[in-house]
Amino acid sequence: ESQPATSHLITLRDLSGRQIGDLVRSALHFKYACQAQGQTHHPDLPLQGQTLAVVFSKRSTRTRVATETAMAYLGGQGLFLSPQDIQLGVNESLRDTSQVVSSMCSGIMARVGAHAEIEELARYSQVPVINALSDTYHPTQILADLMTMYEAFSSVSPAAQAGLPLPPPASHEDLMAALRGLQVAWVGDANNIVWEMMMAFPKLGVHLNVATPRGYDTPASVRADAEKFLVPDSDVTPRLTFTHDPAEAIRDSHVVVTDTWVSMGQEAEKAQRLQDFAGYQITQDMVRRGNPAENWRFMHCLPRKPEEVDDEVFYSDRSLVFQEAENRKWTILAVLNALLVNKTF
Ligand code: CP
Numbered sequence: 469e470s471q472p473a474t475s476h477l478i479t480l481r482d483l484s485g486r487q488i489g490d491l492v493r494s495a496l497h498f499k500y501a502c503q504a505q506g507q508t509h510h511p512d513l514p515l516q517g518q519t520l521a522v523v524f525s526k527r528s529t530r531t532r533v534a535t536e537t538a539m540a541y542l543g544g545q546g547l548f549l550s551p552q553d554i555q556l557g558v559n560e561s562l563r564d565t566s567q568v569v570s571s572m573c574s575g576i577m578a579r580v581g582a583h584a585e586i587e588e589l590a591r592y593s594q595v596p597v598i599n600a601l602s603d604t605y606h607p608t609q610i611l612a613d614l615m616t617m618y619e620a621f622s623s624v625s626p627a628a629q630a631g632l633p634l635p636p637p638a639s640h641e642d643l644m645a646a647l648r649g650l651q652v653a654w655v656g657d658a659n660n661i662v663w664e665m666m667m668a669f670p671k672l673g674v675h676l677n678v679a680t681p682r683g684y685d686t687p688a689s690v691r692a693d694a695e696k697f698l699v700p701d702s703d704v705t706p707r708l709t710f711t712h713d714p715a716e717a718i719r720d721s722h723v724v725v726t727d728t729w730v731s732m733g734q735e736a737e738k739a740q741r742l743q744d745f746a747g748y749q750i751t752q753d754m755v756r757r758g759n760p761a762e763n764w765r766f767m768h769c770l771p772r773k774p775e776e777v778d779d780e781v782f783y784s785d786r787s788l789v790f791q792e793a794e795n796r797k798w799t800i801l802a803v804l805n806a807l808l809v810n811k812t813f
């Protein structure tokens with residue numbers, strides 16, 4: 469009898485809106501248990517004795533810290549392996565690495581260059597593989613972004629004002645009530661972060677308006693994938709628009725979001741990119757010119773450089789960036805719990 473295929477998290481494209489919502493709700497539940505109820509570790513330590521290989525071919529602060537602390541909470545441990553430590557890609561194929569590492573660990577969290585590399589790791593792994601960033605997708609980041617948007621726009625606001633985490637929404641419908649109809653403006657480079665948003669936001673009823681400079685358009689294949697998800701749900705038909713005019717993307721938006729103009733691996737293009745992105749820096753003036761929603765907020769996956777957003781916006785009350793960063797931990801915890809503990813997808 470053949471074994472069921474191992475579950476992986478490669479991109480949110482592969483998940484339903486319901487599955488994405490369940491991960492976000494689980495993350496909100498963990499945050500509440502730890503911060504409002506004082507829990508320090510999972511009461512059952514369900515991953516005791518288990519190891520997650522954290523195989524990163526690029527630098528990371530948030531994803532690595534979130535993953536290792538989440539494993540500790542579940543009673544297991546993360547084993548960080550950089551290209552300086554193991555043979556990966558230098559002296560041994562991804563296929564062989566995947567077979568060997570997955571024979572000794574319960575899961576693999578991998579940060580790679582080309583997206584094909586994470587697919588290759590998943591193909592030959594006996595255990596779940598989680599994409600910790602590829603050149604086209606960053607699923608765990610967008611789970612944290614959705615969680616942060618729920619916290620910022622839920623009508624259950626008194627707890628947030630007191631600095632406490634919100635009680636987790638009781639149902640998928642409660643989560644959707646906060647997210648459905650939100651409008652997000654992406655102003656910056658078209659990259660792994662915004663493409664992952666395209667794979668998830670429409671399924672949660674979140675509209676996305678993308679502004680990039682000419683020459684930095686989203687590839688047609690990514691657009692086509694995303695457009696398949698633009699189906700009506702309840703009374704909202706999600707929208708996905710593309711423009712070269714930041715003001716057009718910002719109009720009526722609840723969230724303005726950007727990312728670095730020079731992603732990891734693009735360092736040689738830096739001078740050209742700084743020139744090409746002229747006029748794209750997020751400032752109070754720039755956002756005001758676009759006429760956003762009155763209660764607009766700013767998001768950024770980090771790490772941040774001042775060229776894409778000035779200090780005034782970045783450190784303002786409108787900025788959700790540090791909450792968003794912390795939420796990487798709760799959402800990665802939810803993913804590890806789903807894949808390694810509950811084995812639910
Ligand atoms: N946002 C994010 O993935 O940050 P790190 O590169 O620090 O992990």
Ligand code: NVA
Nearest residue numbers: 659727731732769770
């Ligand atoms: N677009 C950025 C995201 C970093 C988290 C990069 O790929 O470097």
